[in-house]
Amino acid sequence: GENVEQHPSTLSVQEGDSAVIKCTYSDSASNYFPWYKQELGKRPQLIIDIRSNVGEKKDQRIAVTLNKTAKHFSLHITETQPEDSAVYFCAASTPGGGNKLTFGTGTQLKVEL
């Protein structure tokens, strides 16, 4: 089955800096890659996603890049703000798998003033 690795497990940045979180996946058939933000005690919130027919997608300060050859995808947050502090999970889904999401282990992002 699919396996997703996520790095780093913790990331501390200064407000205004950029943050990058990286994930690798094992199943070359995976074709959908969402990113979720989960604040303490709250639900995972879908913040951006990308499909395998696209190499990059951007939404304001958030962008995701996908390298299918290397089976890597990354989340980029620019101009970080304290409210960006949360746990971020990447995930991958394979066609025909009932839309099962395989999650990475999560990255605790802390944006310091």
Add this chain to the structure above:
Amino acid sequence: DTEVTQTPKHLVMGMTNKKSLKCEQHMGHRAMYWYKQKAKKPPELMFVYSYEKLSINESVPSRFSPECPNSSLLNLHLHALQPEDSALYLCASSRDSRVQPQHFGDGTRLSIL
């Protein structure tokens, strides 16, 4: 606002009790999911319902019994749970069970005494 509604928000039960978790969505989604999430871990898929039929059971113990009475409702019946079953139980929905974005509810925080 959360479009997937879960009740109750918190539940404390003994190991001999029977209780149920409820999930409701009115987005016309035809796939619904139950996940279990332990502290500082990613969500783990338990069950997937597609068009009110159980399509995936991730080898979940029989003390967890899912039910999908109609396309808007998903229940999780609990009986004879163990202390290690204490966790956040998340419901999610998507348009269908092909590769689609999943939207999560706020979860039920379950504590087993």
